[in-house]
Amino acid sequence: MxxxxxxxxxxxxxxxxxxxxxxxxxxxxxxxxxxxxxxxxxxxxxxxxxxxxxxxxxxxxLNKEDIDFMCTHDLVVSALWGRVEGYLQQIHQRSIPIAFDCADRPFDKVSLEALPHTDIAFFADDVSDEESLRQKILQVASLGPKLVVATRGIKGSLAYDGQAFYNYGIVKCDVGDTMGAGDSFIAGFLTSWLQKKSIKECMAAGAASAAVTISYCGAW
Incomplete structure (x- = not known):
């Protein structure tokens, strides 16, 4: 068919x-x-x-008008397949915070181009044990981001702010479809970050947001 x-x-x-x-x-x-x-x-x-x-x-x-428009906002968010990695330096030079979602490829060539101009980096890894993941996060942080957050599926999330690591679990729910879980976590996290909440509070908001999304079928 x-x-x-x-x-x-x-x-x-x-x-x-x-x-x-x-x-x-x-x-x-x-x-x-x-x-x-x-x-x-x-x-x-x-x-x-x-x-x-x-x-x-x-x-x-992106053209100059697009970049000027983006720089009127409090935060610019992009991802591995957004095709804007080549423009992030221009945006960052104008003191606009940037968040970048590396998906499960933090060392992909696109991520490597974006991370030096990124303030908050996200990536997914539900396979590595915690010690291996901590080393991976430190590698990502060494490329430029001030804050690195790894989502770990049912194992929650792990964050590093250049000084300390932070662990957070999940918000339990009946899972209908895991589509959109990572994006929803990032949305919840960044909303709290813009409100100047603590890292733990941002992680909690991300987990709560993801729980809402995965409780029903479909990413919308």
Whole structure:
């Protein structure tokens, strides 16, 4: 059986969803072609990633107006597949804090380009034991970030601020679908960080946010 996806419609759906939440979409780029899409299967509540179709993201770039707009905000957040790693230095030089999500690839060439201009780095690692993970976090911190946070799935999260490590567990819930757990953790963490909460409070907010998302099926 062949499944045909209308990936142009996906882009329209995302813009509408953002607007419904009151997000300014005036600088969302709409290009001719297919919206980027990742194939995901759910197996016993866990998301299994398949192929990635980059679509028009392959053509994505920022101009001066985009960068000026971003620099009017309190924080710039990007990720491994955001295609903005080459612009982060310009933004950081204007004293705008930057958070970067390395996914599970903190030493990918894209991450290595972004991390020297990053204030808060996130990455996922639910495999390493704690001592190995601490060493990995220290390696990431040595590249530039002032704060490094590793999410560990059911083992919670581990953070390092250049002086001390901080552990936090999970918020228990009935898991429907783990899709979006990491992104929701980051959103909750950064919201509290902008409110100048302690690292432990930020980690708690991240865990609570992730618990809401994984309690139902689908990332929205």
């Amino acid at each position: 062949t499944i045909v996806y209308n990936m142009v419609v996906y882009g329209e759906l995302m813009i509408c969803a953002l607007q419904e939440k009151g997000v300014d979409t005036s600088h969302v780029q709409v290009l001719s072609g297919n919206t980027a899409l990742t194939h995901v299967c759910r197996v016993d509540g866990e998301r299994i990633f398949g192929d990635y179709e980059e679509g028009v993201m392959a053509e994505f770039s």
